[in-house]
Amino acid sequence: QVQLQESGPGLVKPSGTLSLTCAVSGASVSTDNWWNWVRQPPGKGLEWIGEIYHDGTTKYNPSLKYRVTMSVDKSKNQFSLNLNSVTAADTAVYYCARGGSGQNYGLPDYWGQGTLVIVSS
């Protein structure tokens, strides 16, 4: 069974960098899938942040692309998110999710449980 688990600091200072890792089990990040990050501000809807393929190819939401960096570590079967210059508006639950390829490109089928990141001094 595919499982994803986010980890990282739950509190980040304004102007700092938010860094999260998603550990994948039950599947390999080296397969034909895209690995996604999605966030949900408290009480609000879902926002797609971006995705990464195992060869390092990335695609980011244009609304965040100047602040986002993603990477993949095949040896540890995990992928990561960095979001810099954070403000209170970046406070959210951050989810990692597996996305499909081919006809299922852009379709997240397995999600992590999410991790709350608060931006505050």
Add this chain to the structure above:
Amino acid sequence: DIQMTQSPSTLSASVGDRVTITCRASQSISTWLAWHQQKPGKDPKLLIYKASSLQIGVPSRFSGTGSGTEFTLTISSLQPDDFATYYCQQYDSSPWTFGQGTKVEI
């Protein structure tokens, strides 16, 4: 970006009711539409993809229809486990975007 608009935002219903949620896209997305269910404090769960295909393990009381810009999610007989928030999501073109959610409450 493709904007996704759901209606209603909140829906009050009873166990056994037939429930329909509508999702509209700001431009045609063919059938590249998914529905996700999210319970409070939990991660979203994929219910339906390609507008009408049921994900493995999802009860048959859930169904989806539509193409182009108008889509519906129907729950034929609402069960206690179905009280949740439902999101539509387009995957026709990046950035992938979600509707604002429909909360189904008692």
